[in-house]
Amino acid sequence: MKHLFLTAPRALALLLLGMILAAKGHAQQPTEFLSLNYYYLPQSDFKDMDGKATVNNFEASLLTPAIKLGKRTTLINGFYYRLSDYHFEELSTDWNGLPTQLHDIRYSLIIRQQLSRRWTLVVTPRVNARGNFKESLSGDDLFPGATVMALHSTQGRLRWGIGATYNNDFNHNTFMPVAGLYYATERMRLNITLPNNGQLIFTPSKKLEYGLSFNIEPGIYHLGDMTINKNAVRYLRTLNALVSPTLSYNLAGSCWLNARAGYVLIRNYDLWDENYEARQKNMENNFDPAPFASVGLSIRLNNRPVK
Numbered sequence: 001m002k003h004l005f006l007t008a009p010r011a012l013a014l015l016l017l018g019m020i021l022a023a024k025g026h027a028q029q030p031t032e033f034l035s036l037n038y039y040y041l042p043q044s045d046f047k048d049m050d051g052k053a054t055v056n057n058f059e060a061s062l063l064t065p066a067i068k069l070g071k072r073t074t075l076i077n078g079f080y081y082r083l084s085d086y087h088f089e090e091l092s093t094d095w096n097g098l099p100t101q102l103h104d105i106r107y108s109l110i111i112r113q114q115l116s117r118r119w120t121l122v123v124t125p126r127v128n129a130r131g132n133f134k135e136s137l138s139g140d141d142l143f144p145g146a147t148v149m150a151l152h153s154t155q156g157r158l159r160w161g162i163g164a165t166y167n168n169d170f171n172h173n174t175f176m177p178v179a180g181l182y183y184a185t186e187r188m189r190l191n192i193t194l195p196n197n198g199q200l201i202f203t204p205s206k207k208l209e210y211g212l213s214f215n216i217e218p219g220i221y222h223l224g225d226m227t228i229n230k231n232a233v234r235y236l237r238t239l240n241a242l243v244s245p246t247l248s249y250n251l252a253g254s255c256w257l258n259a260r261a262g263y264v265l266i267r268n269y270d271l272w273d274e275n276y277e278a279r280q281k282n283m284e285n286n287f288d289p290a291p292f293a294s295v296g297l298s299i300r301l302n303n304r305p306v307k
Contacts, residue, residue: 050095075110118152172276188211238267245262
């Protein structure tokens with residue numbers, strides 16, 4: 001895991017920088033105000049126990065138009081929902097009771113403060129409600145987080161940033177550094193935000209886009225009080241690392257059809273107690289790496305602030 005977070009993104013960033021040296025011209029990056037996506041992960045085995053699972057994910061996200069406060073501050077509200085549906089087969093009796101549906105609801109507030117002509121401070125507090133939602137919503141279902149990043153713009157084309165994040169995604173109450181690299185021309189877009197995601201998109205025409213992307217998607221879910229494999233379980237932590245080519249086609253106006261097909265390199269599935277720990281080693285599981293595919297629709301607009 002350490003090798004994935006440190007070595008691979010660093011090498012990928014250097015490779016992508018080399019690919020954009022010949023790009024010319026400037027383009028404003030569009031914002032996906034509304035997106036609907038479906039992900040399919042075909043049946044794959046647990047690595048260290050008997051059992052298989054097929055996973056279907058449905059997700060939706062919405063960003064409100066930017067709101068201008070004064071001359072230097074803008075606000076954007078973000079809403080997100082994901083349903084993960086698991087279909088298990090060939091589980092031993094001791095492992096019966098694994099959750100078949102997981103819900104992830106997130107609200108985030110993106111605050112952009114213009115510090116100077118070159119520097120912008122971006123603060124993003126957020127809260128996730130995650131769980132199987134078989135009981136009434138409680139404080140155990142809520143997982144807060146926040147990211148602070150200072151962004152520097154160079155000649156209007158290249159932006160880079162550094163900062164820190166507090167989250168309950170990778171682990172409970174985790175603090176991590178973050179870094180960003182963003183570049184856009186008329187024919188390509190580069191967006192990298194470490195440690196979570198990155199994409200290189202080429203735009204040969206106004207109707208077609210293609211490229212490469214990677215995503216690291218962690219999350220902790222509250223399950224209530226359960227007993228699985230003779231162990232007390234209250235939380236589930238999942239982590240997926242996806243790599244894939246991407247393809248987008250403009251159907252009409254601002255509506256785009258988006259598709260991905262690639263590989264899930266890492267698929268963690270960890271069952272934790274009330275202290276966010278596995279009581280036995282076999283409660284921290286992994287699925288075998290597997291292919292995945294996704295398809296979705298999005299609405300793209302240039303996000304001009306509303307006063």
